């Protein structure tokens with residue numbers, strides 16, 4: 001197992017710039033709080049484009065060793081576009097911002113073990129400070145937003161967003177992804193929430209929280225909030241954005257306005273990999289039914305595992321393709337954001 005090297009964390013504050021690196025001094029003033037990879041440090045100093053990637057998808061979404069292969073593919077897809085990937089997670093009690101392939105291997109291999117947990121806002125401090133064996137964690141969208149924002153990384157690419165669960169008006173099961181989006185002026189690229197969530201209530205919640213919600217598509221057409229495995233959900237998107245460059249401009253305007261809330265960019269799954277809604281709906285209904293005994297933070301992973309079982313793995317390939325596509329879109333946004341901040 002790896003031990004933390006204080007030299008890995010940059011301690012010299014970087015000059016403030018309007019956007020890139022604006023919060024970097026937070027990390028610089030707290031040496032040892034983060035372990036920032038050499039690559040990410042370099043990109044931060046150069047104010048180059050950086051894209052944050054979450055890890056709950058690896059620790060709680062994909063089985064081994066697919067999770068490790070996907071982590072490497074995601075990083076490669078981002079690098080191919082000239083952007084530095086910052087995969088975020090917890091490894092042996094350290095908050096990692098950017099990980100080497102060995103570190104990614106260690107984290108993904110520990111999936112499913114006692115020491116590896118799903119990390120949202122409420123879990124973070126415990127995992128870096130508690131006594132006992134050092135813990136690992138895959139950060140959810142909420143956890144990744146929180147860490148990215150502190151580290152001065154503005155764009156996050158991910159697969160599926162958490163939301164208001166069906167029956168949430170009684171169970172009060174509402175993902176902390178939604179409240180976190182209200183707290184940090186970052187952009188999140190996602191292919192939608194799974195249709196096992198309550199889409200209209202999730203949309204209402206996001207509107208109340210002041211989160212800008214849009215979907216990539218053509219402004220002259222009607223565009224749905226995507227349904228994750230399917231491009232359609234039956235619910236129209238409040239806004240349509242036509243390119244990653246336009247998305248970056250909106251994020252930049254959001255930031256210049258001093259907003260504290262995030263922008264959400266839904267990116268529908270590429271057509272060739274989509275599983276039609278008519279096919280998915282009964283599968284999802286059955287998965288929800290069969291996972292009803294898993295509550296709290298265990299519910300989402302349990303439903304996801306059931307869906308994989310019911311689709312005989314086809315959902316996994318769809319998931320893999322959409323998340324890779326989101327990484328590419330996020331990377332293009334990061335490139336444009338650097339241009340805008342010059």
Ligand code: PSU
Nearest residue numbers: 056057061140141160162175176297300
């Ligand atoms: N939806 C998916 N795949 C995922 C998740 C959601 O299709 O991997 C993960 C994400 O990390 C998301 C988290 O942030 O689940 C939400 O979990 P919860 O509902 O417990 O907040």
Ligand code: MN
Nearest residue numbers: 173174175296
């Ligand atoms: Mn929940």
